[in-house]
Amino acid sequence: MSDRYGHDVLSGDWRRPPRGRTTDVATEIGMVVEEVETGWVGAVTAVETIGGRRVVRLEDRRGVVRAFPLGPGFLIDGRPVCLLPPAPAAAAPKAPLRSASGSVAVPGARARVAAASRIFVEGTHDAELVEKVWGHDLRVEGVVVEVLHGVDDLAAALADFGPTPQARAGVLVDHLVAGSKESRLVAAAEARFGGDRVHIVGHPYVDVWQAIRPERVGLPRWPVIPKGTDWKAGIAAALGLPQTSTEDIGLVWKHLLSRVRTYADLEPSFSGRVEELIDFVTVGG
Incomplete structure (x- = not known):
C-alpha cells in the first residue's frame, strides 16, 4: 500500500550529529x-x-x-x-608484569648478592641508561655494572678483575667500528683473556646519547655535528637547550634520559648488545 502522504522527515534519528552520537x-x-x-x-x-x-x-x-x-x-x-x-585494574585480564627491558618482572624481589661476573661500560651515561632499562633484571641476577671511564683503561680493568670461566666479564664499548682505536684495543684484550672469560661488544655511535631513538627527543634524526664543535654541545644546541657549562650538558643528558621509558625507545644496535652481555655473564646462573 503506497504512502499517500509521503515520508515523514521527522521520523527516525533526525537529530543525530554528522559524526554520530557521543x-x-x-x-x-x-x-x-x-x-x-x-x-x-x-x-x-x-x-x-x-x-x-x-x-x-x-x-x-x-x-x-x-x-x-x-x-x-x-x-x-x-x-x-x-x-x-x-576501568578498575581488577576488571582487566591478568598478564605478567614486564620490566622496562621487556622481561617478566619479579615483584618484591630483593637484589641478589652480587654474582662473580661483571658488566663493564665506558661512561657514567652508559651506566645510567643500562640501569634505567635493565636495572630490574640485573638486580634479580645479581650482576653489577662497573664504569671504565674510557676504553684505554680496558686491559688494566680486566687484569684487575681477573676474569675466569666462572667470573665472566662482559664489556660494552662506544663507537666500536672497524679500523678504529677502539677496535684495536678490543682485539688485544680478547686475545689476552679468551672468549670463555671475556665478551666484548660495541655500538657504532659516537656517544651513547645516540642510542636513544631521536624521535623520543623531538628530532627526526640525530644531527651531524661539524668537526671542531663539541659533539654534546652541538646536540644541546640542536635541541634548543643551554650548552655553555658542564652543568648544562649534565642537564641535557638528564632530559634525554627522562625520555627513555623502555627498551623500545632505544636503537636495537644498542639494546641487543646489552642483552647479549647479560646472557653471557649469567650463563649457568
Missing part, C-alpha cells in the same frame, strides 16, 4: 585520541587528578605532552567519545 569510553594507556577544541592528537600516557579535577595526558608524535580535562570533547577514529576514568 559514546562513553574507558580511558586506556596508549590509546590515540584527538581533543576536539585544539585538534591535539596524542597517545594517552596517564590519567591524573590535578586540583581536584581528573585530567588525561596526551603525548603527540614529537614527544610533547599536554593535559586535558577528562570527559567529553574527544575523538577516536573520528567518532566523538566521552573519556571515562580507566
Whole structure:
C-alpha cells in the first residue's frame, strides 16, 4: 500500500550529529585520541587528578605532552567519545608484569648478592641508561655494572678483575667500528683473556646519547655535528637547550634520559648488545 502522504522527515534519528552520537569510553594507556577544541592528537600516557579535577595526558608524535580535562570533547577514529576514568585494574585480564627491558618482572624481589661476573661500560651515561632499562633484571641476577671511564683503561680493568670461566666479564664499548682505536684495543684484550672469560661488544655511535631513538627527543634524526664543535654541545644546541657549562650538558643528558621509558625507545644496535652481555655473564646462573 503506497504512502499517500509521503515520508515523514521527522521520523527516525533526525537529530543525530554528522559524526554520530557521543559514546562513553574507558580511558586506556596508549590509546590515540584527538581533543576536539585544539585538534591535539596524542597517545594517552596517564590519567591524573590535578586540583581536584581528573585530567588525561596526551603525548603527540614529537614527544610533547599536554593535559586535558577528562570527559567529553574527544575523538577516536573520528567518532566523538566521552573519556571515562580507566576501568578498575581488577576488571582487566591478568598478564605478567614486564620490566622496562621487556622481561617478566619479579615483584618484591630483593637484589641478589652480587654474582662473580661483571658488566663493564665506558661512561657514567652508559651506566645510567643500562640501569634505567635493565636495572630490574640485573638486580634479580645479581650482576653489577662497573664504569671504565674510557676504553684505554680496558686491559688494566680486566687484569684487575681477573676474569675466569666462572667470573665472566662482559664489556660494552662506544663507537666500536672497524679500523678504529677502539677496535684495536678490543682485539688485544680478547686475545689476552679468551672468549670463555671475556665478551666484548660495541655500538657504532659516537656517544651513547645516540642510542636513544631521536624521535623520543623531538628530532627526526640525530644531527651531524661539524668537526671542531663539541659533539654534546652541538646536540644541546640542536635541541634548543643551554650548552655553555658542564652543568648544562649534565642537564641535557638528564632530559634525554627522562625520555627513555623502555627498551623500545632505544636503537636495537644498542639494546641487543646489552642483552647479549647479560646472557653471557649469567650463563649457568
